[in-house]
Amino acid sequence: MGPGLRGGRKGYxxxxxxxxxxxxxxxxxxxxxxxxxxxxxxxxxxxxGIAHQNFDGFSLASFSTAPDTAIGLTQHFxxxxxxxxxxxxGGASGIVSIRHAARAVQAGDADIVACVAADTxxxxxxxxxxxxxxxxxxDAVYPYGTGGPNVxxxxxxxxxxxxxxxxxxxxxxxxxxQRSNALKNPHALMKKPLSMEQYMNARAIAEPIHLFxxxxxxxxxxxxxxMREETARAEGLxxxxxxxxxxxxxxxxxxxxxxxxxxxxxxxxxxAMAGVRPQQIDVxxxxxxxxxxxxxxxxDLGFCRKGEGPDFVRQHDLTIGGSFPHNTSGxxxxxxxxxxxxxHLGIVEAVRQVxxxxxxxxxxxxxxxLASGFGMINYDRGLASGAVILAGNEP
Amino acid sequence: MTQPLQPPRRKNPLERTRLPLLPPAKRSRRAHxxxxxxxxxxFALHACESCGTYSYPPREACPACLSDRLxxxxxxxxxxxxxxxxxxxxxxxxxxxxxPWSVGLVRMDGGPTVLCFLNPxxxxxxLVRLQLRLDRAGQAVFYAFPAGKGxxxxxxxxxxxxxxxxxxxxxxxxxxxITDGRNPVLMPLVAALHGAxxxxxxxxxxxxxxxxxxxxxxxxxxxxxxxPLDLTDERSVIDLARDHAxxxxxxINTADYLRPGPLGGASSLNAAREAMERLYFGQLRLAxxxxxxxxxxxxxxxxxxxxxxxxxxIYAQVxxxxxxxxxxxxxxxxxxxxxxxxxxxxxxxRLANVFAGPTDSEWYQTSAQPKVSQSAIAAALVDALKRGxxxxxxxxxxxxxxxxxxxNPKALERELAAGLEG
Numbered sequence: 128m129g130p131g132l133r134g135g136r137k138g139y140x141x142x143x144x145x146x147x148x149x150x151x152x153x154x155x156x157x158x159x160x161x162x163x164x165x166x167x168x169x170x171x172x173x174x175x176g177i178a179h180q181n182f183d184g185f186s187l188a189s190f191s192t193a194p195d196t197a198i199g200l201t202q203h204f205x206x207x208x209x210x211x212x213x214x215x216x217g218g219a220s221g222i223v224s225i226r227h228a229a230r231a232v233q234a235g236d237a238d239i240v241a242c243v244a245a246d247t248x249x250x251x252x253x254x255x256x257x258x259x260x261x262x263x264x265x266d267a268v269y270p271y272g273t274g275g276p277n278v279x280x281x282x283x284x285x286x287x288x289x290x291x292x293x294x295x296x297x298x299x300x301x302x303x304x305q306r307s308n309a310l311k312n313p314h315a316l317m318k319k320p321l322s323m324e325q326y327m328n329a330r331a332i333a334e335p336i337h338l339f340x341x342x343x344x345x346x347x348x349x350x351x352x353x354m355r356e357e358t359a360r361a362e363g364l365x366x367x368x369x370x371x372x373x374x375x376x377x378x379x380x381x382x383x384x385x386x387x388x389x390x391x392x393x394x395x396x397x398x399a400m401a402g403v404r405p406q407q408i409d410v411x412x413x414x415x416x417x418x419x420x421x422x423x424x425x426x427d428l429g430f431c432r433k434g435e436g437p438d439f440v441r442q443h444d445l446t447i448g449g450s451f452p453h454n455t456s457g458x459x460x461x462x463x464x465x466x467x468x469x470x471h472l473g474i475v476e477a478v479r480q481v482x483x484x485x486x487x488x489x490x491x492x493x494x495x496x497l498a499s500g501f502g503m504i505n506y507d508r509g510l511a512s513g514a515v516i517l518a519g520n521e522p
Numbered sequence: 523m524t525q526p527l528q529p530p531r532r533k534n535p536l537e538r539t540r541l542p543l544l545p546p547a548k549r550s551r552r553a554h555x556x557x558x559x560x561x562x563x564x565f566a567l568h569a570c571e572s573c574g575t576y577s578y579p580p581r582e583a584c585p586a587c588l589s590d591r592l593x594x595x596x597x598x599x600x601x602x603x604x605x606x607x608x609x610x611x612x613x614x615x616x617x618x619x620x621x622p623w624s625v626g627l628v629r630m631d632g633g634p635t636v637l638c639f640l641n642p643x644x645x646x647x648x649l650v651r652l653q654l655r656l657d658r659a660g661q662a663v664f665y666a667f668p669a670g671k672g673x674x675x676x677x678x679x680x681x682x683x684x685x686x687x688x689x690x691x692x693x694x695x696x697x698x699x700i701t702d703g704r705n706p707v708l709m710p711l712v713a714a715l716h717g718a719x720x721x722x723x724x725x726x727x728x729x730x731x732x733x734x735x736x737x738x739x740x741x742x743x744x745x746x747x748x749x750p751l752d753l754t755d756e757r758s759v760i761d762l763a764r765d766h767a768x769x770x771x772x773x774i775n776t777a778d779y780l781r782p783g784p785l786g787g788a789s790s791l792n793a794a795r796e797a798m799e800r801l802y803f804g805q806l807r808l809a810x811x812x813x814x815x816x817x818x819x820x821x822x823x824x825x826x827x828x829x830x831x832x833x834x835x836i837y838a839q840v841x842x843x844x845x846x847x848x849x850x851x852x853x854x855x856x857x858x859x860x861x862x863x864x865x866x867x868x869x870x871x872r873l874a875n876v877f878a879g880p881t882d883s884e885w886y887q888t889s890a891q892p893k894v895s896q897s898a899i900a901a902a903l904v905d906a907l908k909r910g911x912x913x914x915x916x917x918x919x920x921x922x923x924x925x926x927x928x929x930n931p932k933a934l935e936r937e938l939a940a941g942l943e944g
Contacts, residue, residue, distance in 0.1 A: 262579075285606065332610055
């Protein structure tokens with residue numbers, strides 16, 4: 128634990144993540160979200176060798192469990208937890224669920240917390256969720272033909288490009304690298320290579336956002352277990368240690384248009400708590416619903432200064448074998464966005480990386496990973512941001 | 523970017539009529555405060571009574587001080603465009619079939635940032651002016667257009683933007699039915715509609731054997747037709763609808779029957795019955811014959827059915843004992859219009875009520891000044907169409923009575939009862 132944490136904040140000593148699982152995505156599914164939650168719990172049980180009845184914590188992130196929340200699903204799946212959490216916070220819910228679960232296991236309120244994110248995708252799900260996303264969206268966004276984040280991110284990206292000189296090709300480099308990574312991930316929905324030319328020539332969705340700047344909504348689930356290190360050892364599970372975590376919501380309200388996320392406010396603490404520097408991070412998983420927000424995270428997570436994102440991208444190879452391995456599973460842009468599971472995708476991949484179990488997407492000698500979350504375009508900006516630093520068994 | 527609006531092409535009878543779709547109508551109850559402002563053509567935002575902060579989107583408490591005393595207050599309508607885009611592939615069908623939509627983020631002079639429709643000439647960094655308008659679903663939306671030095675746009679230029687046209691019922695190139703040609707507003711109204719570039723104007727005339735002073739003047743005008751129409755006769759209304767309902771985009775209901783007098787007058791029962799026949803049943807007959815066709819044509823072709831206007835009296839809202847039975851018939855007409863508005867809304871067709879104060883018509887002979895001129899009524903009516911309003915008050919007396927009713931309806935009632943109109 129690093130020195131000087133605010134308010135004597137305690138570290139996450141002894142907290143680990145294990146059993147990273149993915150329920151393979153489908154573009155559309157006729158199954159309900161509860162079905163995907165069930166498959167994720169089964170996958171966790173199989174990966175860990177722990178019966179699901181022995182998960183005494185259950186943390187669920189989803190947009191589409193209505194009319195149920197996590198509590199109703201305990202009966203549905205035969206769980207009897209003493210810690211239950213429901214985190215409908217979109218792309219930040221993975222980080223938030225880790226933070227809650229970590230404190231629960233640290234304090235002994237629970238021993239094994241199943242952190243599950245799942246959303247189905249029916250053919251009409253996307254429009255339905257746009258219509259009902261938030262009150263501000265219903266009152267002040269959807270009536271402008273701008274349902275969904277495409278237009279919000281177009282406005283954010285256009286402003287960023289104008290102010291900091293980013294070009295579409297810079298965003299393209301991020302998207303093209305992720306597609307190259309995705310081709311090594313059997314779970315990724317996108318199976319064909321993407322060239323810079325294809326990226327540049329894709330049709331406009333909302334200038335400057337074009338087709339390959341957008342994620343493909345899909346059905347899927349991501350999950351992992353949070354427990355104490357001793358529990359993981361006793362169960363014989365490979366694990367990643369949680370070195371630090373931050374979250375921040377509705378930061379920088381004074382910025383007329385979003386140019387930075389809440390990470391900026393807490394980033395020093397993230398590294399101080401972990402006792403590492405940005406340069407030591409071996410692999411980065413950013414929340415990538417659009418390349419522009421990944422570029423902002425390169426800045427806001429401390430890999431370069433504000434405004435240097437475009438240059439940083441130009442100077443680095445972002446593929447698995449490159450100088451700055453980024454979103455090694457293909458990220459949401461190429462693996463698909465399974466609703467709230469988009470916020471768990473990078474965490475699950477980060478656990479695989481630092482435990483040396485990423486198979487085709489493995490970065491050589493990856494010991495330290497940073498995974499971030501971002502989400503809830505409530506009105507004109509993403510409200511939620513968070514990040515964790517994970518380390519392999521033997522850093 | 524845009525070009526002058528062309529007259530709609532003649533409809534190919536072999537083509538299917540496009541069915542009306544509407545933008546999303548769901549809003550929070552607070553958001554309907556803005557609906558109210560837009561319906562009256564005002565620009566207003568929620569303001570905190572405790573600290574004065576303007577807030578948007580609509581909230582339940584002030585984000586600066588958490589007071590729940592948020593009131594709708596007229597606000598500065600200027601702003602700066604921060605960022606702009608064009609939504610090319612909206613998820614919603616109404617928007618998809620009319621794409622692209624220019625939208626942007628504007629920092630309002632009042633403080634908050636608003637996501638709004640943009641005139642396509644707006645560029646980031648531009649100073650803009652905002653309007654609060656009703657969309658085709660009848661809900662409030664913001665529209666911004668350039669307002670910087672040398673950038674100001676005329677109404678005619680604004681009307682070249684198809685997005686702007688969706689937010690109103692501009693008479694330009696639209697065919698219009700005026701239901702009662704004997705209303706003294708007729709000639710100023712025809713002139714105002716011509717001035718606004720209206721298409722054909724059809725004028726209903728009852729009892730055509732009776733003298734009609736404007737017959738020759740109207741006959742000499744281009745694109746004006748006089749047709750027989752008796753609003754007290756269901757058969758007459760149906761006959762006209764059969765021939766003309768599918769060829770009008772704006773219906774202006776000028777039915778009236780003003781006979782002043784308090785209760786107990788010698789002929790008050792007959793006058794009340796006649797007024798109801800025209801103002802209430804007349805509107806009802808028109809609604810049954812014309813509304814279904816207008817609803818179906820809400821998205822027909824380049825223009826499509828756009829609006830229904832009732833020309834009413836302020837006594838519909840403020841029931842002056844000196845106009846007791848007339849007020850009753852007027853009020854009945856307003857009550858009916860809300861039902862009709864809800865029906866027309868299915869086709870995205872607007873309904874506006876224009877409330878005029880006492881005019882220079884002979885039946886208001888003894889009414890106190892100031893009176894409102896027929897040309898002022900005509901101008902206000904055309905303005906309400908262009909701006910897509912639902913309610914407008916014409917003349918100083920109408921505005922005064924409306925404001926007094928908002929302030930304290932009981933005070934107004936007592937003062938009118940005492941004959942204290944001033």
